[in-house]
Amino acid sequence: MVKVNFYRKVSSFLALVCGFVCSLCHALPNGEYMPLEMVAKEHLLRMPINRPDRVVLRGDNIELSFRSGSLAFHANGVLVPFGFFTETKCGKLCVSYSDYVAHLRPFFTMQHRSSVKKAVIVLDPGHGGRAEGALSATGLKEKTVTLDICQRLARILERQGHIVYLTRNSDTYVELEDRTKFANQKSPALFLSVHCNAAKSKSARGIETFALTPHGQPSQHQVKSLQSDLKPCVGNKFDAENLILAYAIQGAVLKKIGCVDRGVKHACFHVFRGLNCPGALAELEFLSHPIEAKKLASSNHRQDLAQGLADGITSFLKCHIPS
Numbered sequence: 001m002v003k004v005n006f007y008r009k010v011s012s013f014l015a016l017v018c019g020f021v022c023s024l025c026h027a028l029p030n031g032e033y034m035p036l037e038m039v040a041k042e043h044l045l046r047m048p049i050n051r052p053d054r055v056v057l058r059g060d061n062i063e064l065s066f067r068s069g070s071l072a073f074h075a076n077g078v079l080v081p082f083g084f085f086t087e088t089k090c091g092k093l094c095v096s097y098s099d100y101v102a103h104l105r106p107f108f109t110m111q112h113r114s115s116v117k118k119a120v121i122v123l124d125p126g127h128g129g130r131a132e133g134a135l136s137a138t139g140l141k142e143k144t145v146t147l148d149i150c151q152r153l154a155r156i157l158e159r160q161g162h163i164v165y166l167t168r169n170s171d172t173y174v175e176l177e178d179r180t181k182f183a184n185q186k187s188p189a190l191f192l193s194v195h196c197n198a199a200k201s202k203s204a205r206g207i208e209t210f211a212l213t214p215h216g217q218p219s220q221h222q223v224k225s226l227q228s229d230l231k232p233c234v235g236n237k238f239d240a241e242n243l244i245l246a247y248a249i250q251g252a253v254l255k256k257i258g259c260v261d262r263g264v265k266h267a268c269f270h271v272f273r274g275l276n277c278p279g280a281l282a283e284l285e286f287l288s289h290p291i292e293a294k295k296l297a298s299s300n301h302r303q304d305l306a307q308g309l310a311d312g313i314t315s316f317l318k319c320h321i322p323s
């Protein structure tokens, strides 16, 4: 467990080791950067690499890898974003305190359960009805692929004993607010929205998984940040769980199908904001990429994607994050 006065301890430790000439020590009381060495000490992690430009932290089930001047790090090989650049200060690789809270601490506060209980899960096949979503060059519609993958995923999860609800089970249009409302009515253990990606560039490929932007952090999604995005919302109650769910989904799908890792990302998607449970949105490959679109048309590949998502959900359900 992270101690309540951890931040104060970091400040006083730095004041001791750097002396009062160091600008970092003066900056810290206002909440700036902290060295990864302190994270290692606090969470009893090993540091097989500890250089000013590169650090690796290792625990029993986790390896985190950092580089100086980066807006991301790797958690067990999965790309996870930072809101602010890492920096080398006083010869030590540091992260912003905001990123420590939003992106590192959740990995250390997880506790593993030995068995997965029967869980209620809400799946949200993206688009539907008049909202067709992305379209491949051969005419494959995103709304068709997302529904098929969610129905396959539901069958896998039900076989495992879970209770699964879909926000739509046919080619119908459902408003975003109604998807969130439906999920909240079921009080689920988690909500997963499933989409396929598309881009103007035909070379864009791979998968990415979104979680709601943690309070006080910037979004990675291209849509303009709205002023309302900066205000905390109901979904921010689950900032730590949202990150771990997105990370678990991204890691498991990558492991299953071995495609390009575009990383975990943050966005204030409407469907997340009012959600009263942990939530994530998976963007499973690009319908605009000729090879990926061809794969998405194959039922074997959709089954693999569904299995990857199920593995991610199972892995998330084995984690318990103390509130």
Ligand SMILES: [Zn+2]
Pocket (backbone or CB within 6 Å): 126, 127, 133, 134, 142, 195, 196
């Ligand atoms: Zn979509």
